Amino acid sequence: MAAHVEQSALAAQQRVTHRRGGLWRDAARRFFRNRLASVAFVVLALLIFAAIFADVIAPFPYDYAVLSEATQFPSREHLLGTDAVGRDLLSRLIYGARISLLVGFSVQLIALVIGISLGLLAGSLGGWVDYIVMRGVEVFTAIPTVLFALFLVSVLRGIGAAGGPSNEVVTLILAIGLVAWVDICRLTRAQLLSLREKDFVLAAHAVGASRLRIALHHMLPNTLTPIIIAFTLGVATAIFTEAGLSFLGLGINDPLPSWGKMVAESTAYLRVYWHLGLFPTLVLAITMLSFSFVGDGLRDALDPQLNV
Amino acid sequence: MARYLLGRLFGLLLVFVIVSMLAFTMMHAVPGGPFDEEKAPLPPAARANLLRKYGLDRPLYEQYGLYMWNVLQGDFGISFQSPTETVIELIARTWPVSMALGGITILIALSVGTTLGLIAAIKQNTWIDYTVTFIATLGITVPNFVVAIWLLLLFAVRLQWLPTGGWGDWRTAILPVLAFALGPTALVARYTRSSMVEVIRADYIRTARAKGLGERVVIMRHALKNALIPLITILGPQIPNLITGTIFIEVIFRIPGLGKFFVTSVLLRDYPMIMATMLLVAMTWGIVYLLSDLLYTMVDPRIRI
Numbered sequence: 095m096a097a098h099v100e101q102s103a104l105a106a107q108q109r110v111t112h113r114r115g116g117l118w119r120d121a122a123r124r125f126f127r128n129r130l131a132s133v134a135f136v137v138l139a140l141l142i143f144a145a146i147f148a149d150v151i152a153p154f155p156y157d158y159a160v161l162s163e164a165t166q167f168p169s170r171e172h173l174l175g176t177d178a179v180g181r182d183l184l185s186r187l188i189y190g191a192r193i194s195l196l197v198g199f200s201v202q203l204i205a206l207v208i209g210i211s212l213g214l215l216a217g218s219l220g221g222w223v224d225y226i227v228m229r230g231v232e233v234f235t236a237i238p239t240v241l242f243a244l245f246l247v248s249v250l251r252g253i254g255a256a257g258g259p260s261n262e263v264v265t266l267i268l269a270i271g272l273v274a275w276v277d278i279c280r281l282t283r284a285q286l287l288s289l290r291e292k293d294f295v296l297a298a299h300a301v302g303a304s305r306l307r308i309a310l311h312h313m314l315p316n317t318l319t320p321i322i323i324a325f326t327l328g329v330a331t332a333i334f335t336e337a338g339l340s341f342l343g344l345g346i347n348d349p350l351p352s353w354g355k356m357v358a359e360s361t362a363y364l365r366v367y368w369h370l371g372l373f374p375t376l377v378l379a380i381t382m383l384s385f386s387f388v389g390d391g392l393r394d395a396l397d398p399q400l401n402v
Numbered sequence: 403m404a405r406y407l408l409g410r411l412f413g414l415l416l417v418f419v420i421v422s423m424l425a426f427t428m429m430h431a432v433p434g435g436p437f438d439e440e441k442a443p444l445p446p447a448a449r450a451n452l453l454r455k456y457g458l459d460r461p462l463y464e465q466y467g468l469y470m471w472n473v474l475q476g477d478f479g480i481s482f483q484s485p486t487e488t489v490i491e492l493i494a495r496t497w498p499v500s501m502a503l504g505g506i507t508i509l510i511a512l513s514v515g516t517t518l519g520l521i522a523a524i525k526q527n528t529w530i531d532y533t534v535t536f537i538a539t540l541g542i543t544v545p546n547f548v549v550a551i552w553l554l555l556l557f558a559v560r561l562q563w564l565p566t567g568g569w570g571d572w573r574t575a576i577l578p579v580l581a582f583a584l585g586p587t588a589l590v591a592r593y594t595r596s597s598m599v600e601v602i603r604a605d606y607i608r609t610a611r612a613k614g615l616g617e618r619v620v621i622m623r624h625a626l627k628n629a630l631i632p633l634i635t636i637l638g639p640q641i642p643n644l645i646t647g648t649i650f651i652e653v654i655f656r657i658p659g660l661g662k663f664f665v666t667s668v669l670l671r672d673y674p675m676i677m678a679t680m681l682l683v684a685m686t687w688g689i690v691y692l693l694s695d696l697l698y699t700m701v702d703p704r705i706r707i
Contacts, residue, residue, distance in 0.1 A: 252433040
C-alpha cells in the first residue's frame with residue numbers, strides 16, 4: 095500500500111518534471127549558463143583526459159632522467175623545462191595529474207561510504223548511537239587532517255611493510271580516506287535531522303514504513319544534492335592533503351611524480367630555477383580552483399534556493 | 403547553564419581521552435622504536451637499559467597509565483629527538499614562534515577580512531565585489547605552500563625586496579605572514595560578504611533607514627554587528643588548523659617554530675613529543691570550540707542554553 099501510494103505520487107511528480115525537461119537536464123542547463131563553472135568543468139575534463147591518457151600524451155616517461163640535461167629552463171624540446179635530475183617537467187606534471195586525481199576521487203569514495211553510513215546511523219537512530227558517532231566526529235575534527243593523515247600514513251606504512259609504488263598510493267588513499275569522512279558524515283546527519291520534521295517523513299511513518307526504510311528510501315535521496323557538492327569540494331581537499339603529505343615527504347616516493355612533492359623539491363632550487371616552483375604550483379592551484387568553481391556551480395544549479 | 407557547561411566539559415574530556423588513547427596506540431602500532439639500530443647504534447645491554455629507563459619495556463596499558471599519570475602532574479617527559487630538554491621546554495621554546503605567526507594571521511584575517519567582505523557586500527555586483535570574491539576564492543582554495551612559493555618567486559627572487567627565509571627582524575616575517583594569512587583572510591571576507599548581503603536586506607535595516615539614520619550608522623552599527631555573528635562559528639574551527647598549518651610555512655621559510663616537530667616526532671618515533679603535540683592540538687581545539695559556542699550565546703540573545 096505504502097509503496098503503491100509512493101509510486102503513484104512519484105509517477106505523477108515525474109510526469110510534471112518531465113514536461114519541464116527533467117530535474118537533471120534543468121540543472122545541467124543552469125550549470126552551463128554559469129560561465130566560470132563551465133570553464134572549470136572543461137579544465138577538469140581535460141585534466142582527467144590527460145591523467146587517463148598520460149602514456150600517450152606525455153612527451154617523455156615520468157622517470158626518464160638525462161643528467162646532462164638537468165635543470166633546463168623551458169625550451170622547445172622540454173616545454174616546461176627539466177628538473178634537478180633531468181626529467182621532463184611537463185611529463186611529470188601530466189603523470190602527477192594521474193596520482194592527484196586517483197587519490198582525490200578514491201579518497202572521496204571511501205569518505206562517502208563511511209560518512210553516509212555513519213551519518214545515516216546517527217541521524218536516523220539518534221540517542222546513544224548519535225552521541226558516540228558525534229564524539230567520533232569531534233575526535234577527528236580536534237586533530238587537523240594533515241596531522242592525522244600523516245600519522246596514519248606512518249602506521250599503515252609500518253603495517254604494510256612491503257612498499258611497491260602502487261602500494262604507497264593505496265596507503266595514502268587509505269590514510270586520507272579514513273580522516274576525510276567527517277564532513278560528509280556531519281552533513282548527512284544534519285540533513286536527516288532537518289528532514290525528520292518534514293511532512294513526507296511523517297506520512298511515511300503513518301503508513302507504517304520502518305525507520306530503516308524511511309532513512310534509506312525517503313530521506314537519503316533528499317540529501318543527495320549537498321552530498322554531491324561536498325564530494326566535489328572534498329576531492330579538492332583530498333588533493334590538497336595528498337600534496338601536503340608529499341610535500342612533507344610522507345606521500346608519494348620517487349620516481350613517481352606528485353605535484354606536492356615537486357613543489358617541495360623546488361624550494362631548494364627556487365632562487366635560480368624558478369620554473370621548478372612555478373609550474374607545479376600553477377597546476378595545483380588551477381586544479382583546486384576548478385574543483386571549487388564546479389562545486390559552486392553545482393550548488394547553484396542543483397539548489398536554486400540556496401545562495402551562499 | 404551550569405548543567406549545560408558540565409555536559410559540554412564532560413564531552414570534551416571524553417574526546418580528549420579518546421584522542422590520547424588513539425594517539426598512544428597508533429604511535430606504538432608503528433613498527434620500530436626510538437632506539438632502533440639505525441637511529442641509535444648501541445650494544446644490546448645499553449639499549450635494554452634505555453628502554454627500561456623510559457618504561458618502554460612494559461606492557462602498553464601500563465605505559466599509557468604511567469604517561470597520563472605523569473601528564474596530570476605536569477610532566478610530559480623528555481623529547482627523544484632533543485634529549486637535552488624536556489618536552490615542556492621544547493614547546494616553550496618553539497611554540498611562541500608559531501603562535502606569533504598564527505596570532506598575526508588571525509588579527510589580519512579579522513581586520514582585513516571583514517573590511518574586504520564589508521566593501522564587497524556594499525558594492526555588490528560591481529567590479530570591486532568581483533575582485534574581492536575572486537581573491538577570496540583563490541585564498542580559500544589554493545594551499546598556503548603554493549602561495550608561499552609565488553610570494554617567494556615574486557618578492558624574494560625576482561624583485562629581491564625581502565629575504566627568502568629565516569626568522570629574526572620584521573622583514574623576515576612579511577612573506578610568511580602574507581602566505582599564511584591569505585587563506586583565513588579570504589575565508590572571513592567571503593563569509594562576511596555573504597552574511598552582510600543577507601543582513602542588508604533584513605527588515606530592521608529598512609527600519610533603521612526609514613527612521614532617517616545615516617548610511618554609516620546603519621551599516622556599521624546595525625548591519626555589521628549582526629553580520630559578524632556567523633564568523634564565530636567559521637573562525638573557531640580554523641584555529642587548530644592555524645596551529646598545524648604553520649608546518650608548511652615554517653618548512654618553506656625556515657622558521658624555527660613548532661610546526662616541524664609535528665612531522666619529525668612521527669618520523670622519529672619520538673613518543674613523548676607525539677603525545678604532547680597531539681594533546682596540545684586537541685586541547686586548543688576543545689577550548690576554542692567551547693569558547694566559540696559560549697560566545698555565540700552571548701552575542702546572539704535568541705540562542706538560549
